[in-house]
Amino acid sequence: MSEEPARPDFAGENRTRSAKEASIKWFLFVCAALSVLVTVAIVATLLVDAIEFFTRVSPVAFYTGTNWSPKIGEEFGVLPLVTNTLAVTVLSALVAIPVGTASAAYLSEYATDRTRSVLKPALEILAGIPTVVYGFFALVYVTPALRGVGVPVGTFNLLSASIMVGVMIIPMVSSLSEDAMSAVPDSLRQGAYGLGATKYEVTTSVVIPAAVSGIFSSFILALSRAIGETMIVVVAAGMSPQLFPSAFESIQPMTSAMVQLSTSDLAGGTAAYYSLFAIGLTLFVITFSMNVASNWVASRYREEYE
Template sequence: MSTETPGPDITSRPTGRAARERMYRYVLLLCAAASILVTVSIVVLLARDAITFFTLVNPVDFFTGTEFLISRNVYGLLPLLSGTLLVTVISAVIALPTGVAAAVYLSEYASDQMRSVLKPGLEILAGIPTVVYGIFALVYVTPFLQTIGLPVNTFNILSASIMVGIMIIPMVSSLSEDAMSSVPDSLRQAGYGMGATKFEVTTGVVVPAAASGIFSSFILALSRAIGETMIVVVAAGSRPRMLNFSDPLANLFQGYQPMTAAMVQINSADSVSQLGFTSLFAIGLTLFVITFLLNLLSNRIAARYREEYE
């Protein structure tokens, strides 16, 4: 096709070539449209079984029920949400400050040489498979917590959340660093011109100016923590449980079952009723909606800061 002689082509009628050009265009458009198809099929297929489920179980009962026991056909989402909430909050406590501090260091303080070591290092953290993080939590972190005297169970939410936190640090740091690097230098110069120290410029000018970018990275990281599956499946146990408000600290040391872990368990259980199986799709749809909304929100916020400085 590239081997055609160019001479006659210039004068010849281009119908064949034009048709082919159009064909390539449509084939490539199909490839691009495939992504829409993926989203649509996620929504349709998940909704199909979820609707079957909701015709048999009252959605109000599902979203406000405080007990989740498939063997007794009791489907309340709150215990699973408790687990998800705990993982998200604990990992956020670890990852958000650490990630922002790392971003500040990489964007404002690090020499080029330090950056060339630390940035790929953080990328590696993001590239480790999550099942490996789960095994770290179960086999190494939990016994470590036990040796330093915390009363943790074999399966506990704390070590799983620590690992989720470490896993999402790179996400916070790289997106926040992008936001901080895109703060124009003129703002920093203005700060220095006012006689501010580097610390004051960093905390008083750069970080507030990059606030929306940092915030959007937070939301994305939370969404990742909510959807994280393997770490909690391996290390957080398989017992759905409500939050215990009378003794908040004890919550950390017990096993919980977040939504993602419950989905895996329902799917791999040997004998599940048809209703129990469709509950899988109801939970999945809830998870999808939550993460999808968070991602949309994060993109919105990120788009705003890009407009501000570009």
């Protein structure tokens, strides 16, 4: 390039250049806009077949029915699946939220650089383990261990699956909450120390309240992940939906029902087959709105502290 002779015709070169620049810009834009197409495609896919389903089974029956048995009597009440998904979410939140928040508080406020450099990658490993492996852990190790300490769990049960889902989403809570806590301006901390507060008081009364919207947004995001989690519950939670689930027995959340529907002996083209997409749509709407809510909470937080 540097050897090019100097040319007086800058205008021509500029035209070439700007045409090239513009086309590159458009190409990159198309790549970015592809993500919107993906969303549209997801919605379209789910809607088309879900509508097909709703022409056969009324949405009212679907969303208010309390019995999910696509086989016996073709009853398509999605409520048991929803309550079971909720059960998994709540139980896993009981594991993930305290542990995740505590980890975030420790990493952000107490840990030295050296401990952080060991603990953070360790937490990241938790996030990197495939969910089918967590499912395997729940089925093969956690359930027998629970039995060993006297908890009367069945082969497939809500409890051990939820524990593993909880462990899986710990890193999500901890890393996002830690980001939120670290983003609290140091001046706030200094001010509190200046008033004679101890480190504990600074952490619990200043940092956590100041970061609370960020922490909440991390909870929402992690819970939406728990709702959409598939393989752990497919492998370890069983396949019997219960309107009022017991922690020790087999249940069936929405995702697990979807996998089962797509791989079971059900005859294709039936309402049962299309119900797959109706559940998928429900699941998509729930998780999507939770993500939107999480972003909204987080953006409120950003306005406050920047």
